[in-house]
Amino acid sequence: MSLVETDDVEGGEILSLHQRILSDIRDKILSGAWAPGHRIPFEHELTAQYNCSRMTVNKALSQLAKAGLIERRRRSGSFVRQPQSQAAVLELHDIRIEVEALGLPYRYERLERLKRRSGAEDRALLGLSAPGPVLALEGLHFAGERPFALEQRLINLSAVAEADEEQFIDIAPGPWLIGRVPWSEAEHRIRAMAADETIADALDIDPGAPCLVVERRTWSAEHPVTHVRFIYPAESHTLVARFTPSQG
Amino acid sequence: MSLVETDDVEGGEILSLHQRILSDIRDKILSGAWAPGHRIPFEHELTAQYNCSRMTVNKALSQLAKAGLIERRRRSGSFVRQPQSQAAVLELHDIRIEVEALGLPYRYERLERLKRRSGAEDRALLGLSAPGPVLALEGLHFAGERPFALEQRLINLSAVAEADEEQFIDIAPGPWLIGRVPWSEAEHRIRAMAADETIADALDIDPGAPCLVVERRTWSAEHPVTHVRFIYPAESHTLVARFTPSQG
DNA sequence: CGTTCCAATATGTATATACATAATCGCCAT
DNA sequence: ATGGCGATTATGTATATACATATTGGAACG
Structure with a gap:
C-alpha cells in the first residue's frame, strides 16, 4: 500500500x-x-x-x-522560524445588526446541522492539517419575509468542543461563537458567483443570478476555529469599508 | 554532479x-x-x-x-489552471501590481474621456453638493491578452485641475492621481452584479455573467477627489483581507 | 596561541524501481 | 444503442541508493 x-x-x-x-x-x-x-x-x-x-x-x-x-x-x-505578522482593518459583520439597520425584522433559521469527521475539503477550508470532528451548519438569515443571506459554516470541534451541545435551531452560530471564543485573526475572501440550483432555491432567486460571497476564516491562538461562507443575492447587498491611511 | x-x-x-x-x-x-x-x-x-x-x-x-x-x-x-488574482481590499489597489503579481504583462487602454459639467448622478457618486467640472474616464486593464478589469472613473476637476491636461491614453488614472493628490480618506463598496451588454462586451464575457464590482470614493482634506468603479469578471477575482483585532 | 585544513555531519539533489490509485477508453454482451 | 467491465494509462507515494555541498568542530601545525 x-x-x-x-x-x-x-x-x-x-x-x-x-x-x-x-x-x-x-x-x-x-x-x-x-x-x-x-x-x-x-x-x-x-x-x-x-x-x-x-x-x-x-x-x-x-x-x-x-x-x-x-x-x-x-x-x-x-x-x-519566527512567525510573520500581517495587519488590516474591517469589521466582523453581524447580520442581525445589518438587517435591523434596514428596519426589518430579523430571523435565523437552521437548515442543517451535521457532525462529522473532517474530510479533505473541510480541512482545506478550515486550514486544518489533521482530521478531527467538525460541525457543519447551514442556515438562512431572513430580513422580514425574504431570505437575506445563506450561511454555510464549519466549526472546528477540537477548538470549540461546547458547540457540540448546541443545536443552533434559531440562534445563529456567529453571535454564539463571539464571546465564547476570542478570535485573534481572521481572513476574508470576497468574490462574485452565479447562484447554482441549491443556492437559488434557498435564497428564492433565479439560478445563475449573481451573488456576493463572503468567506471568513477565524483563528484563535493559531487554532482554526471556524470557516463561514455568507452568500447574498446581489441586489440585496453591498459591503462597505471605510478607512483612512495608516500613517499620513 | x-x-x-x-x-x-x-x-x-x-x-x-x-x-x-x-x-x-x-x-x-x-x-x-x-x-x-x-x-x-x-x-x-x-x-x-x-x-x-x-x-x-x-x-x-x-x-x-x-x-x-x-x-x-x-x-x-x-x-x-485559470489564474486567480487576490487583492487586499485595504491597500489602495493598483491593478498593475495585481496583474504583475500574476506574472502577466500589464497594459492599460483608454476607452473614453469626457469633460463635462457634473450632473446629478456625478454629484451623487462623488459626494459633491454643488455642480462643477468633472472628467469622466473609462478604460480597460489588461492581463496579457485578456481584459482584467473595466474602470469607470470620475475626477473632480475642482479638486484636481491638472487632470484636465492629461489625456490618460495609456496611463491609468489611478497611479497618476496617487502622488499628485494626497488622500485622507476612502470608502469602498463591494458588490456583485450581472454583466450588462456593454460590460460583457468590454470584458469579453457573457452577458448576465456575475461580476465583482468595487467602488471607491476618495477624499482629500474633506474634498471629494475621485470616484472609481472597477468591474472584474467573477472568475478572475477574489478580494482578500486579513486582520487581527485592533484591541483584543 | 592562532591559523589552516581535514573529517564528520546534515541537508540538497538526483537516480532507478516498485506498486497503488483513479480515470478513461474501448470491447463486449445485453 | 447502451451499459457495464476490464485493460490501459498517468499520476501518487514510497523505497533504497548515491553523491554533492555547506558548515562545523577539532586536529595538526607553525
Whole structure:
C-alpha cells in the first residue's frame, strides 16, 4: 500500500505518510510546543521515528521550509522560524445588526446541522492539517419575509468542543461563537458567483443570478476555529469599508 | 554532479534540474504561451525532454500544482489552471501590481474621456453638493491578452485641475492621481452584479455573467477627489483581507 | 596561541524501481 | 444503442541508493 493508516485508533483517516509527518510538525509549531528557534529532529531521527525513508522526511521538511515555517541549515539542522505578522482593518459583520439597520425584522433559521469527521475539503477550508470532528451548519438569515443571506459554516470541534451541545435551531452560530471564543485573526475572501440550483432555491432567486460571497476564516491562538461562507443575492447587498491611511 | 548547467550558452546560471523544469514551465504559463486549459506534456515526455528521472519531473509538477498554477488529473495529464488574482481590499489597489503579481504583462487602454459639467448622478457618486467640472474616464486593464478589469472613473476637476491636461491614453488614472493628490480618506463598496451588454462586451464575457464590482470614493482634506468603479469578471477575482483585532 | 585544513555531519539533489490509485477508453454482451 | 467491465494509462507515494555541498568542530601545525 502506498497509503498508510495512522497507527493510533479512533478511526484515524487515511493520510499519506508525507502528509502525516507534515501535519505533525506543523501542529507542533503552530501550537507553540516547538517555539521559534527550536531545533526540529534531524532527518535521520524522523526517519527512525516514522519508520520511513529519508526521501519522505526530506520532502516534508522541504515543503515546510518553502512555506516559511522552518529554516534549514546544512550541518546544523532545521529550526522553527519566527512567525510573520500581517495587519488590516474591517469589521466582523453581524447580520442581525445589518438587517435591523434596514428596519426589518430579523430571523435565523437552521437548515442543517451535521457532525462529522473532517474530510479533505473541510480541512482545506478550515486550514486544518489533521482530521478531527467538525460541525457543519447551514442556515438562512431572513430580513422580514425574504431570505437575506445563506450561511454555510464549519466549526472546528477540537477548538470549540461546547458547540457540540448546541443545536443552533434559531440562534445563529456567529453571535454564539463571539464571546465564547476570542478570535485573534481572521481572513476574508470576497468574490462574485452565479447562484447554482441549491443556492437559488434557498435564497428564492433565479439560478445563475449573481451573488456576493463572503468567506471568513477565524483563528484563535493559531487554532482554526471556524470557516463561514455568507452568500447574498446581489441586489440585496453591498459591503462597505471605510478607512483612512495608516500613517499620513 | 547534482547540479547541472543549462545547456544553452549565454552564461546560464547554475540551476538544479528541478528548478529549471519548474521555471521553464512557469515561464510558459505566465508568458501566456500555454494558455489556461492547455495540457502540459506528460511526465514521461518531460522525462525524455530533460533527460532525467520521473521523480524529478514529478516533484516539479507537484510543486506547481500546490502553488495553484496547474491542475493534475490522473489518467488525463496536467493542465494550466485559470489564474486567480487576490487583492487586499485595504491597500489602495493598483491593478498593475495585481496583474504583475500574476506574472502577466500589464497594459492599460483608454476607452473614453469626457469633460463635462457634473450632473446629478456625478454629484451623487462623488459626494459633491454643488455642480462643477468633472472628467469622466473609462478604460480597460489588461492581463496579457485578456481584459482584467473595466474602470469607470470620475475626477473632480475642482479638486484636481491638472487632470484636465492629461489625456490618460495609456496611463491609468489611478497611479497618476496617487502622488499628485494626497488622500485622507476612502470608502469602498463591494458588490456583485450581472454583466450588462456593454460590460460583457468590454470584458469579453457573457452577458448576465456575475461580476465583482468595487467602488471607491476618495477624499482629500474633506474634498471629494475621485470616484472609481472597477468591474472584474467573477472568475478572475477574489478580494482578500486579513486582520487581527485592533484591541483584543 | 592562532591559523589552516581535514573529517564528520546534515541537508540538497538526483537516480532507478516498485506498486497503488483513479480515470478513461474501448470491447463486449445485453 | 447502451451499459457495464476490464485493460490501459498517468499520476501518487514510497523505497533504497548515491553523491554533492555547506558548515562545523577539532586536529595538526607553525
